[in-house]
Amino acid sequence: MSQIEEMENYLEYETLPVLPLRGLVAFPEMLIHFDVGRLISMKALEQSMRDNQRIFLTAQRDIRTDIPGEDDLFVFGTVCTVKQILKLPGDNIRVLVEGTHRAVVDSFSMQDDCLFAKVFRMDTDPGRASQKRKEALVRTLQERFEEYASLSSHISHDVVMTVLDGGEPGYLADYVAQNTPLEYEVKQDLLEEVHDVRRLEQVIRVIGREIDILRIETDLQEKLKDQVDKNQREYYLREQMKVIQNELGEQDTGD
Template sequence: MAVSRKITKKRTLPLLPLRGLTVFPYMILTFDVGREKSVKALDEAMINNQLIFLVAQKDAKEDSPDEDDIYRVGTVSRVKQLLKLPGNTIRVLVEGVSRAEVKEYLQTEPYFIAEVIERAIPEEKDRNVEYEALKRRVLSTFDDYARLNGKISPDTVASMGTIEEAGQLADIIASNMQLKIDQKQEILNEFHPDRRLEKILETLLSEIEILEVEKNISVRVRKQIDKMQREYYLREQIKAIQSELGDKDGIAGEADEYRKRIEAAKLPEEAEKKVLKELDRLLKMPSGSAEGSVIRTYLDWILDLPWNKKTEQKIDLRRAEEILEEDHYGLAKVKERILEYLAVLKLTNQLKG
């Protein structure tokens, strides 16, 4: 859709690099400042109509960033309040005014001063059906995101419906999302309001997919923990009952020994499931029952098998032929097939079917 011409405005402002933080227009937030250069930039801002250019660092761990360590697009912001804290730290309350891009660094010491260019793209007064559809989809998707995220208040979600401009809606939604710095910067870099709103929709859909996966994982883990806690509780109850009955070292102790053997055997997954199922049955059996004896025999047999133990395969065709001739009279074709099979096995060293 067509939009009006760009409106550009140059400003010369003190620049304050932010660590792990991105400020959007219309955003009001508080953060602490302690680096000497940043404090001096704030002092300059209080003289310069309280305006300062806030821009994120590419690497939050960098304590003394230079121009290459700082993103080009940031937010012209107004300092609303300063509060001095112990240890030469200042708590700052700011409000984002407009996005802008660094044209040139005019000074780097004792603090940054940059010439920045604000590029505003006025929005259409008469919006078409396509825009209304996009806006509704964004609002609906943000509602889904907020429910999954669990950290955004219903009042914040409801307030989004009162915002008319695409750019403002995109910026305020972005400021309420939990995103990585580079993701937020990608949204901040987009000056065109409609494309920015489309970018927000893409980001919301992607984040919802991730949140749903996280939720499913949490549910599975919770179920597993609950199951383990129930099993532990039941085992402790059985031990307590057996202790009361004078059978302290009875079936529960026997079951613990079986568990150690199962763990040591490193059974295949299906075999381990079957063995554990039989062990659970054993725990529920009355002491001395006939069926309990059958289960013990089964468990001992399974656990005595040489799981995961291999021997080197040696095939001597001549010796095999001698044994077949000595032990079996006739059966020439059968012997021939057995020797063929052994010859192939020796060559391939594995069975194919």
């Protein structure tokens, strides 16, 4: 038996229907809801509900692709459990899923208009960093995330409180990634980082960059507001001068 065959014996494989995500990335242990309307997504949900409600979610490389094929999808995704399906007006469906674990595609196949993937479980690595280093990284994330939330209008109080409550580095990294409006390519990179401590460090860098961008945006908005206020004041003064000049002109005519 070859080394590859021996390794495959230890891998946990399963074949699941694939639901391609556009602009979204699902993380393990997280709830995520989204709307679906494409045939390929409907077929995946139907198949999932007929079996054990398990489904493989993976992001499209290009969100503009309407009918994604194998090459249009990231091979690194998340095995999820379908928790709820709600029919919406029209042909769309709102889905609530919960991530269970990371997984990587071994092969794709098409059956009855439904895309399937043979995937193997990808467990994360807690790493060998000392407990003190982990605690320091968690505190750094909490401080930066609290600052980020104060600058952003997209982060709820509950999300901030969950981050401040702390937790294991891997879980916190995934939680922040799932609940922060980052580009899906950035989230995909975080999903593919299976080393918990490195993923937390990566999240800290990402949030730091977002803080810098938000500070610049805030500064630009304040300068723009000041300029608008100045223009409005000047306009108001000009209009006042016109009224005064008109009144003076009328008085001169009356005399």
